[in-house]
Amino acid sequence: xxxxxxxxxxxxxxxxxxxxLLATTWISLISFMWALFIGALACMGRLSHxxxxxxxAGIFIEAIRSTPLLAQLYFFYFGLPSLGLRLSExxxxxLALSLNSGAYMAEILRAGVQSIDYGQxxxxxxxxxxxxQRLRYIILPQAIGATIPPxxxxxxxxxxxxxLLSLIxxxxxxxxxxxxxxxxxxxxxxxxxxxxxxxxxxxxxxTFSSWWRKKLIFRPAM
Amino acid sequence: xxxxxxxxxxxxxxxxxxxxxxxxxxxxxxxxCGPSGSxxxxxxxxxxxxxxxxxxxILVDGIQVHDKHTSLTRLRAxxxxxxxxxxxxxxxxxxxxVTLAPMKVRKTSRKEAExxxxxxxxxxxxxxxxxxxxxxxxxxxxxxxxxxRGLAMHPKIMLFDEPTSAxxxxxxxxxxxxxxxLANEGMTMVVVTHEMGFAREVSSHIIFMDQGxxxxxxxxxxxxxxxxxxxxRLFLSKILxx
Amino acid sequence: xxLYYFNNLVASFPFFLKGVWTTVIVSLLSLVGGTILGxxxxxxxxxxxxxxxxxxxxxxxxxxxxxxxxQIFIVFxxxxxxxxxxxxxxxxxxxxxxxxxxxxxxxxAGGISTISPGQTEAAMSGGLNWFQRLWFVIMPQxxxxxxxxxxxQYVLLIKDSSVISVIGLTDVTRVGxxxxxxxxxxxxxxxxxxxxxxxxxxxxxxxxxxxxKRLTIEKWxx
Numbered sequence: 001x002x003x004x005x006x007x008x009x010x011x012x013x014x015x016x017x018x019x020x021l022l023a024t025t026w027i028s029l030i031s032f033m034w035a036l037f038i039g040a041l042a043c044m045g046r047l048s049h050x051x052x053x054x055x056x057a058g059i060f061i062e063a064i065r066s067t068p069l070l071a072q073l074y075f076f077y078f079g080l081p082s083l084g085l086r087l088s089e090x091x092x093x094x095l096a097l098s099l100n101s102g103a104y105m106a107e108i109l110r111a112g113v114q115s116i117d118y119g120q121x122x123x124x125x126x127x128x129x130x131x132x133q134r135l136r137y138i139i140l141p142q143a144i145g146a147t148i149p150p151x152x153x154x155x156x157x158x159x160x161x162x163x164l165l166s167l168i169x170x171x172x173x174x175x176x177x178x179x180x181x182x183x184x185x186x187x188x189x190x191x192x193x194x195x196x197x198x199x200x201x202x203x204x205x206x207t208f209s210s211w212w213r214k215k216l217i218f219r220p221a222m
Numbered sequence: 223x224x225x226x227x228x229x230x231x232x233x234x235x236x237x238x239x240x241x242x243x244x245x246x247x248x249x250x251x252x253x254x255c256g257p258s259g260s261x262x263x264x265x266x267x268x269x270x271x272x273x274x275x276x277x278x279x280i281l282v283d284g285i286q287v288h289d290k291h292t293s294l295t296r297l298r299a300x301x302x303x304x305x306x307x308x309x310x311x312x313x314x315x316x317x318x319x320v321t322l323a324p325m326k327v328r329k330t331s332r333k334e335a336e337x338x339x340x341x342x343x344x345x346x347x348x349x350x351x352x353x354x355x356x357x358x359x360x361x362x363x364x365x366x367x368x369x370x371r372g373l374a375m376h377p378k379i380m381l382f383d384e385p386t387s388a389x390x391x392x393x394x395x396x397x398x399x400x401x402x403x404l405a406n407e408g409m410t411m412v413v414v415t416h417e418m419g420f421a422r423e424v425s426s427h428i429i430f431m432d433q434g435x436x437x438x439x440x441x442x443x444x445x446x447x448x449x450x451x452x453x454x455r456l457f458l459s460k461i462l463x464x
Numbered sequence: 465x466x467l468y469y470f471n472n473l474v475a476s477f478p479f480f481l482k483g484v485w486t487t488v489i490v491s492l493l494s495l496v497g498g499t500i501l502g503x504x505x506x507x508x509x510x511x512x513x514x515x516x517x518x519x520x521x522x523x524x525x526x527x528x529x530x531x532x533x534x535q536i537f538i539v540f541x542x543x544x545x546x547x548x549x550x551x552x553x554x555x556x557x558x559x560x561x562x563x564x565x566x567x568x569x570x571x572x573a574g575g576i577s578t579i580s581p582g583q584t585e586a587a588m589s590g591g592l593n594w595f596q597r598l599w600f601v602i603m604p605q606x607x608x609x610x611x612x613x614x615x616x617q618y619v620l621l622i623k624d625s626s627v628i629s630v631i632g633l634t635d636v637t638r639v640g641x642x643x644x645x646x647x648x649x650x651x652x653x654x655x656x657x658x659x660x661x662x663x664x665x666x667x668x669x670x671x672x673x674x675x676x677k678r679l680t681i682e683k684w685x686x
Contacts, residue, residue, distance in 0.1 A: 063658065063662070066619075066661065066662040066665045066666055066669065067623070067657075067658040067661045067662060067665075068623040068624070068625075068626035068627075068637065068661060069623070069626075070626040070627060070629070070637055071626055071636075071637055071640065071654055071657045071658055071661060072654075072658075074637070074640060074641060074644070074650070074654050074657075075650060075651065075654035075655070075657075075658065076650075077650065078644045078648070078650025078653065078654060079649075079650030079651035079653075079654060079655075080650070081650070082648065082649055082650055082651060083651070160530070160531040160532075161531070162531075163531035163533045163534060164531075164533060164627070166533070167533075167630060174531065174533060174534055174537075177534070177537070178537070181537075181541060187537070187538070187541030187542045187545065188542045188545060191534055191537050191538045191541065191542065192538070194534055195526070195530045195534050195535075195538070198529060198530045198531060198534065199525070199526065199529040199530060202525075202528070202529030202530075203529065270589055272585055272588065272589065294588075294591075295591045295593060296591075298588065298589055298590070298591040299591045301589070302589070303585075303586075303589035305582060305585065305586060307580075307582050309580075309582035309583055309585065309586035310586070311583065311586070311587075311600075311601055311605075312605065313604045313605055322590065322592075322600060322601075323590035323591055323592060326592060326596050326600065327590065327591040327592060327596075368586075371586075371590070372589075374590075375590070375591060
């Protein structure tokens with residue numbers, strides 16, 4: 001089969017794939033930052049003692065986690081216009097991705113914070129540290145170290161999820177492959193090249209995750 | 223019964239077994255001792271091929287252990303192994319632990335296997351715990367079940383890899399008693415241990431290992447009273463002044 | 465106007481139920497197939513045969529490093545080129561099974577790795593062959609760490625099944641997509657879609673939590 005693989009066409013379309021790769025990277029980056037923000041808010045809501053905040057955050061997280069991203073994407077894509085909100089496909093896509101990953105990140109952050117042994121906080125209290133000092137020196141450093149690997153995992157999911165944006169006509173990596181297929185009728189070349197680029201991003205992120213994990217081991221025990 | 227000839231093993235650059243030559247005849251009890259890292263655990267694990275060797279030859283009852291044509295199932299049926307960490311199957315009762323191998327490897331019927339199993343459990347003094355799970359047993363009891371499990375296939379040889387090292391002091395004797403009993407019945411045994419009292423009493427000969435080599439071999443009397451090698455003397459002085 | 469659409473939606477409910485049925489059937493078939501595949505692969509990753517280990521690792525890497533959407537495109541568009549004509553339903557079940565198998569294999573391999581090597585050594589010393597070791601000693605113990613994440617993975621896979629809507633299979637998401645063309649109230653339509661997915665997924669999420677609790681009170685640990 002490989003002999004019939006038309007490499008010349010792939011090279012011809014390479015600029016488009018690279019643009020798609022760039023678009024995917026950019027979309028993922030923006031969504032990641034928003035998701036982290038949303039996740040942090042939802043996490044604080046979930047951990048709050050105020051029942052209304054707790055419950056609202058809980059409903060948000062459960063609703064997102066029990067429904068597919070595609071349904072959420074269509075929900076916003078088809079639903080927002082009837083509310084009078086005319087967002088571009090690109091904006092809609094980022095909205096859906098950010099909310100979706102944000103809910104998952106909220107849970108990751110919550111697990112990270114709750115994994116810190118309460119005894120540590122007590123030790124901080126008895127040493128005379130106030131709330132913010134405890135937060136800064138005891139809680140945050142440990143929580144961040146513990147949550148980076150699962151957050152990176154969620155980032156990998158985010159990058160793959162971004163492929164769904166092609167279905168609402170956003171130009172990104174998968175769309176580049178689809179265009180090559182619809183213009184040249186070469187699905188093998190088109191989609192395998194697409195797959196290859198995703199694998200590239202996947203391995204870069206995985207390598208970063210391993211590097212971070214190794215870095216953690218050398219940290220002095222807290 | 224067991225014969226090591228010019229056996230060598232490397233772990234990367236580490237020369238774990240250095241020209242091991244050893245003979246254990248039927249009915250003998252060989253005790254292997256030495257400082258940690260001396261290779262004694264590795265040596266005993268080579269006998270039933272839990273560890274491979276790089277060069278040399280190990281014969282067990284005439285069978286070449288490390289030949290790739292040797293049937294491991296047949297070989298291991300003749301050798302019972304008792305681990306330092308017991309390694310009992312936690313999801314099975316004591317009796318089931320003992321009967322698993324005979325039923326699946328020798329295809330013995332459940333009735334027969336359980337009968338023989340109960341006899342073995344009686345032998346190690348734990349028949350009333352036959353239906354208990356390992357988690358419900360003390361360390362000493364678990365290790366005795368492990369010995370019964372090792373005996374389940376009626377092997378010709380029993381190997382013990384530091385059987386009492388993971389036990390609390392008050393439970394060591396119950397295990398050693400079982401081992402003494404086995405020795406007196408004429409079982410061929412190779413035991414890696416630090417229990418020198420046991421060694422002096424029961425062994426036919428004691429093998430001292432250090433840094434992968436056999437430094438000295440001798441009968442208990444010779445070994446403890448007239449150690450020939452300086453390293454042996456050094457080791458004994460450390461271990462006997464407790 | 466809104467009420468008109470609402471009545472229309474209620475009238476379309478049977479159509480949605482058909483979508484639920486499709487989602488359930490496709491998910492069920494893929495989960496069963498994926499579980500069988502996943503166990504085989506997870507066990508195979510521990511094999512002594514190097515070629516097997518490496519090829520399985522590559523397979524799992526590909527399935528996890530690329531978006532499911534791209535995988536479906538590959539199966540649906542490329543197979544015809546190789547002479548294999550698959551209906552949408554067959555392509556969907558096939559892709560989802562392969563995808564599920566890869567993720568489940570990671571859970572299975574992870575569960576197996578929690579079993580101390582001493583267990584394998586004890587079984588080897590008893591003379592048991594690799595199959596007997598696996599069946600009587602390793603697997604019964606490995607099921608405990610495998611079951612909760614496995615059910616969690618089932619939930620994820622049911623959500624991922626929504627992607628099969630792109631090749632025209634009438635699952636819940638596709639019914640929503642088709643309906644919203646007639647009833648341009650995206651919020652209502654996809655709100656319903658969300659509720660339907662929720663009712664499928666939520667019981668499973670509860671099951672996974674129950675498993676986690678129950679399997680911590682094991683009969684062989686005191």
